[in-house]
Structures are given as C-alpha cells and as structure tokens.
Amino acid sequence: MADVPAGRLACIKPDAGFRAGVGWCAPPRYMTHGLSAGTRAGPWRRGARSPEQSFMRFMSRRRALGDVSPEGFLRSVERMERNMKVGHDVSASRGLRAALMVLAVGAFSACGIGPEEEALLEAESSSEVSALAWDAYADAVASGTTAAVLNPNRALGAPDGQVATMLGLLNSALVLDLGAGEEGTGDLRVHYRGLNVALVAQVDFLKADGRTTISSSPLRLVELGLGTHVAVVRYSGNEPYRYVRLRGVLLALYLVDAVETSIRPFCGDGVLDGDEACDDDNQASGDGCNSVCQVEPGYTCAGAPSVCTDIDECALGTDTCAPGEVCVNTPGGFECQARACVPPRIVCGGFCVDPNTDNNNCGACGNVCGEGKTCSSGVCLGTGTLQFTATWSRNGDADLIVATPRGKRIFYGNRGPNEGTDFGELDVDDTAGDGPENIFWAPDRTPPAGNYNFCLRVGNFNPAPSPTNPVEYNIRVRRPGQPDFSFVGSATQNRPLGMCVPGEPAYVGSIPYP
Secondary structure, three states, X not given: OOOOOOOOXXXXXXXOEEXXXXXXXXXXXXXXXXXXXXXXXXXXXXXXXXXXXXXXXXXXXXXXXXOOOHHHHHHHHHHHHHHOOOOOOOOOOOXXXXXXXXXXXXXXXXXXXXXXXXXXXXXXXXXXXXXXXXXXXXXXXXXXXXXXXXXXXXXXXXXXXXXXXXXXXXXXXXXXXXXXXXOEOOOEEEEEEOOOOOEEEXXXXXXXXXXXXXXXXXXXXXXXXXXXXXXXXXXXXXXXXXEEEEEOEOOEOEEEEEEEOOOOOOOOOOOOOOOOOOOOOOOOOOOOEOOOXXXXXXXXEEOOOOEEEEOOHHHHOOOOOOOOEEEEEEOOEEEEEEOOOOOOOEEEOOEEEOOOOOOOOOOOOOOOOOOOEXXXXXXXXXXXXXXXXXXXXXXXXXXXXXXXXXXXXXXXOEOOOOHHHOOOEEEEOXXXXXXXXXXXXXXXXXXXXXXXXXXXXXXXXXXXXXXXXXXXXXXXXXXXXXXXXXXXXXXXXXXOOOOOOOOOOOXXXXXXXX
C-alpha cells in the first residue's frame, strides 16, 4: 500500500477502498461496519448517490476549496445531511452521519491529521452514535398490515414526501413497528398528505407482542390541500407501546408520510416527572403512592424512585378520636378504639363490659338478669312499683329494713312476699360484702299508700364502726315516674335492729308512696 502524502485528502471509491494521491489503502474494518449498521437494508433509489459516493464528492469539494480541516468536514457533513434524500426503501436518517464520522477519523488519520483534530472528530462521532440510540420514527412494517395499504414501506423513517396510501376499504390497516428499545410513551404525530375532505380515522397503540391493544384514540385529519400536515393522536396509556396500527376510513383514502412517537413520563417507571407527585417504580395502590402516581392520604413520599412513609397521626396529635377513645395508627390512617378493658370492666364475648351494671353479664360473663330484674353492684335485683336498695363502703354485715305504712317490717327475718310484708320482698341479703340488699314490690303488686320508713342495721364489721373507721352507706329509693332519691350517711357505731321508727340508731329516713 502506497504512503499517503501529508496534507492530501483521502477519497472513497465504492467497492475499492481509499485513494489518496497515489496508491490505495484499504479502509479499516469498522468503517464499513458502522455504515451498514446505521442504514436500513434495501435497494437505493435509482439515480441516487450511495453514502460512499456522496462522501467522495463533498471531500473533493473541500479539497478544491482548500478547507481540509476537521471543522470544515463537520460543516460539510451537516450540509450533506440536509440536502441528501434517500429513496423510499432506504433511509440515511439513522447511522449515516455516524458512519461518515468514523470514515473521516480513519481518513484524516491516514492523511496525517494531528491528535487534536482526531480527538475532535472522535468526540463528535461518539455523540452522534449516542444520539442515534433512539429515534422517533417507525422502523418496519409489521404483521397485520392489510393488502389495502399501498407502498406501506414509504411510511417508514422521517417525513420525506414518500407516502403509503390507505385505501378506503373495510378493515384496512397499516401496522408499524417503532423498534425494540424505541418504544413510545407519549402522543403520536402522524404526518399525512393528499386530503380533499376532512376525515376521522383511528390509531391503536399495541404492546411489544404486536397484538395486544393498550389504548385507542381518534386520528383527526382536518388539514386539506398540498404539502405535508401533522395530526396529533393522544395516548392515554400508562405503559410503553411498540407498535401503532392506523386504520382506514371506509370509502375514503389518505396518505401517510411518517409516524413520529414521543417520550413522556409514565407512572411506574421510578422517575418523577410531569404531573406525578410520586413514582415508586410500580403502579400499585396501598403503598403510599397510588396507581396514578399521586400521594395517598396519610403518607408522605420523597425521592425517585419515591420512598413513602406513613404519617403517624396518633403521635402527631392530628387524629380526631373522641375523648375516652384510644388512637391506633394504621397504614395511611388511624382507628379510634375504646380504651383497654381494665378492671372493673371485663371482656365477655369479645366486648368490654362492666359486670356491675351489665344485665347480660351481671357479676360474671353470661349471667343474665331476667325480666323484671336489673344489674346493680354485680347482682340481679328485683324491680317493680317500689324499690329500696342499700350498699355500704366496706365488707361486713349490714341489714336493710323497710317499715310499711301499716307497720309491717320487711327484713332478713321476714323476707316475704306475703301479707306479713304487704307483699313486699327482700330478694338479696348480703351478710359479708358491701351490698347490695334489696327490698321491692313486683310489678303486679301495689304497695300500700303512705309513708315508708327505712333503716340500716350495722354490725359484724372488722374493724367495728367508729369515728376513725366509719361505715358509709347509700340507700336508693325508686318509684316509677319519679326521680330516684339517694340517702347517704355514715355509721360510727353498731346499730341494732329495732322497729324502724324515727329516733332509733338504725333509722335513716322516710318517703311517701305513691
């Protein structure tokens, strides 16, 4: 191989190699690889120059102008890209610039270009190759395209005036592949021509399998007249689409020059963009960032991918629980629960109840007070037309006595109900606890009218009642239709049993009936 004189430019001769002044030098292997990888396979349009021929032509022009610098070369490449048109089956929009950059690096190196110029070209080539990693236009015609579409390949690549014809036949469709790794996530731009009347067609956005439809949107073709026009098809899906299917319009035709996709943020990609308030790399709700990438109530989210943290309303004091309720924090919220079941309350059947007053669990779980009875101090007491109930402050033996208007006494020695008690009854007698004791007239009995005396005998307490250790008591009187009366007092000594009349130590008070 002959040496290439310094300062001389190399030119490409197709299928031969480099010629620089005198002699030939074979191009490096990566030069031809870069060119073939960057262009789509297919025949060149008749009369069009190949990339190698175009390269040879503009390099010759640069040499004639005396501008053989890398900067001049780059300007020529840019101009050639603008002017060069490729036929309907081959596009130079992808790979040509990068391939020519690679060729130029080899050419300038062979011609003795210095390290600075070579570095400039290599950097420019590298950036161009990176930029070509994704393009917005269709790469191939896909399965599903019908015979009613003429020249479907002309819809590939960037707009160039070459068009595919959508005939107005039933079920006509043009399916275009955007390419692996070049999926779209945003709206689609359709470049079209040749309308005499406005049309509305349809575009289906398909998954990578080429069959499953993600969403569909109308394609409104409203611009008439000469030239290429653009219609924007809205994409509402939340995942990338690789294929687009353009459907025909019955009894009408339109011409498709190109389709151009776009990239927009989509929920679940872990990137925080657009109107997303969060994006935790999934489309699941319930983790703080919901299926449409908005922060769920009760959470805060930060970062990308977003990390969501539950807000503890209970700790912050922002809960709305009522007084007496306990705030329990839950994911995304809180619950208000009854306070823990502490004595004297007990758990019965999963419920926290007070056995002192619960008629269904009186004194113990499952102890039900029957009809005509009520739970008081954990004991089922009889109720009716008149009722006297006594309790006291500490364990011991106290006795309730009631004297009727007829002078008949009701107490532990005369419990009733009978004529000797005027049909009143002592149904509960406590001899060792703090009560209750209960005397009542059942609902089917009528107490005699008049004043009723009631007394409390106090004895058998340890320690005995005294001013320093008194026995406090409460006697409650209930009469239907009237307020309850409570008589409270304190016994500082033993009180013997008597006739229950005023002036006796055990006397507490009297009340009329009815």
